[in-house]
Amino acid sequence: MLQREEFIRISLEINLFFQRIMKEHLFFIETNLQPVVPAYITEAKSLKQGFEGLLAETVCYANGVISEDAIKSNEFVTPYTLRAEKANSMLTGVSLNTGITKAELGLVSNPDNDYRNWFNAVHFLNDKSLKLLIKAINFQKRLLTMALECRIVIALYHEMLEHNTEEAEHYLEILKSLQNGVLPEKTLCEELNFWNDLMGEHSQFIDGMLDPTEKNLKKTAEAFANKFEALEEECVKSAEKQILRDSIEATEGLRDYKIAATTGLLKCEIKSIIPPLLADHVLREANHYLRILRMISGT
Numbered sequence: 001m002l003q004r005e006e007f008i009r010i011s012l013e014i015n016l017f018f019q020r021i022m023k024e025h026l027f028f029i030e031t032n033l034q035p036v037v038p039a040y041i042t043e044a045k046s047l048k049q050g051f052e053g054l055l056a057e058t059v060c061y062a063n064g065v066i067s068e069d070a071i072k073s074n075e076f077v078t079p080y081t082l083r084a085e086k087a088n089s090m091l092t093g094v095s096l097n098t099g100i101t102k103a104e105l106g107l108v109s110n111p112d113n114d115y116r117n118w119f120n121a122v123h124f125l126n127d128k129s130l131k132l133l134i135k136a137i138n139f140q141k142r143l144l145t146m147a148l149e150c151r152i153v154i155a156l157y158h159e160m161l162e163h164n165t166e167e168a169e170h171y172l173e174i175l176k177s178l179q180n181g182v183l184p185e186k187t188l189c190e191e192l193n194f195w196n197d198l199m200g201e202h203s204q205f206i207d208g209m210l211d212p213t214e215k216n217l218k219k220t221a222e223a224f225a226n227k228f229e230a231l232e233e234e235c236v237k238s239a240e241k242q243i244l245r246d247s248i249e250a251t252e253g254l255r256d257y258k259i260a261a262t263t264g265l266l267k268c269e270i271k272s273i274i275p276p277l278l279a280d281h282v283l284r285e286a287n288h289y290l291r292i293l294r295m296i297s298g299t
Contacts, residue, residue, distance in 0.1 A: 001181045008115055008122045011178050012062040015129055016076045016104070017288055018171040019058060022136055023051035024281050025164040029143065031092045031275075032155040040152070043139060045094075050132045052097045057125060059103045061118060064110035075288035077104045080262050084276040087266060091275070123179065130175050133168060140165045157208065163201050170194065188296070189235040192247055195289045196235075199254055200228030202282045206261065211271035217261070224254050244297045251290050258283040 002010065026048035033041050070076070082105070085096045144161040146152045154161070177184045186194075207221035227250050235243050262279040264270040 002178075002183070004116050004119050007178065007181060008061075008118050009065055009067065010183070011122045011126055012058055013066050013070045014171070014174055014178070015054070015058045015125065016062055016066065016070075017284070018167075018174075019051050019055040019129065020076065021281065021285070022133065022168060022171070023048050023055065024277060025140070025168070026051065026136065027088075027094065027096065028156060028275070028278065029140070029154070029161075031088075031094050034153050037152055040143065047132065047136050047139060051136075052100060054125070054129055054132065056097070056100050056103075059100060059107070061122060061125070063107050064113040065115050065118075066107065066109060068109040069291065071107055071109055073287050073291040075284050075291060076107070077101055078262075078280055078283055078287070080266060080276075080280050080283070083266055084262065084280040088275050088277040096277075126175050126179055130172065130179070133172050133175070137165055137168045137172065140168065157205065159201065160205060163198065163205075167198070188240060188243070191292070191296070192243065193232045193235055195292065196228045196231045196247060196250075199251060199286065199289065200225050200232070202258075202285070203228065203254065206274065206282075209272050209274045211273075214271055217270065220257060224250070224257065228254075241297075244293060248290070248293050248297065248299075251286055251293065255283065255286040255290065258286055 026044045030041055030044035030048060033044065035041075082098060082101045085098050085101060088094075089096050089098075140161055143152065143154065144158060144165070147154055147158055147161065173184050203221045203225035207218050207225065210218050210221065212218075231243070231247055231250060234246075238246070258279060261270065261274070262276065262283055265272065265274060265276045265279050
């Protein structure tokens with residue numbers, strides 16, 4: 001069982017990361033649905049705003065509570081997040097609450113902070129996140145079904161909608177475990193293969209959304225996709241230390257590639273249909289995975 005302080009800190013760190021990821025998934029849906037389905041655009045917007053409200057609340061609790069390692073990982077916000085949000089809002093005309101990002105950029109860790117009495121408040125925050133998350137998962141599954149049946153057109157890969165839902169279900173599993181005072185029990189390969197699969201799919205999405213003339217960038221993205229696929233296949237066969245080293249090396253390489261892509265997109269130096277916020281979004285996921293890898297490996 002988690003101690004009260006562990007439950008509070010881990011809950012806030014998990015929510016800081018995933019609430020932003022969820023709200024951005026919904027932002028991408030909101031901006032890629034067609035005007036012919038205004039009710040679904042409104043639903044995506046409402047769910048996005050719900051996660052923004054929860055994230056703003058989480059930020060208030062998190063200041064002085066979360067770990068220094070979590071803050072330094074750049075998994076909550078990066079140096080590019082605010083610029084990417086502003087760029088996407090300008091390009092789409094759809095609003096994002098950048099005040100939350102500014103507040104997150106000011107988060108600090110204070111090991112002497114006594115926050116044991118926040119247990120009930122954080123437990124309630126997790127519960128609210130659970131309920132909204134279930135609504136978002138059902139919404140995304142409904143959209144995917146309709147897209148597969150050609151009843152709607154959405155300018156996102158079907159695989160991306162499924163990918164987003166898998167991430168939401170992973171978040172749901174963690175929240176349910178936390179509410180029971182524990183963390184999900186997974187084997188090393190279960191944990192690594194989940195994230196290595198996501199990293200590989202990010203590489204495939206980037207490859208597919210780059211302009212055909214960006215041959216070198218596309219070739220690199222394809223190479224990363226192949227590398228992460230190989231890591232999944234090798235997990236059971238390889239020694240634990242070796243698969244961890246290989247996963248760290250691959251993810252660090254992909255993170256650096258994503259940083260270059262994010263900065264290049266913000267400077268309008270890369271031809272693609274990748275929104276700057278999507279590049280920053282997948283960069284934060286790589287940063288989050290790297291922190292998981294380092295915790296597992298003890299480095």
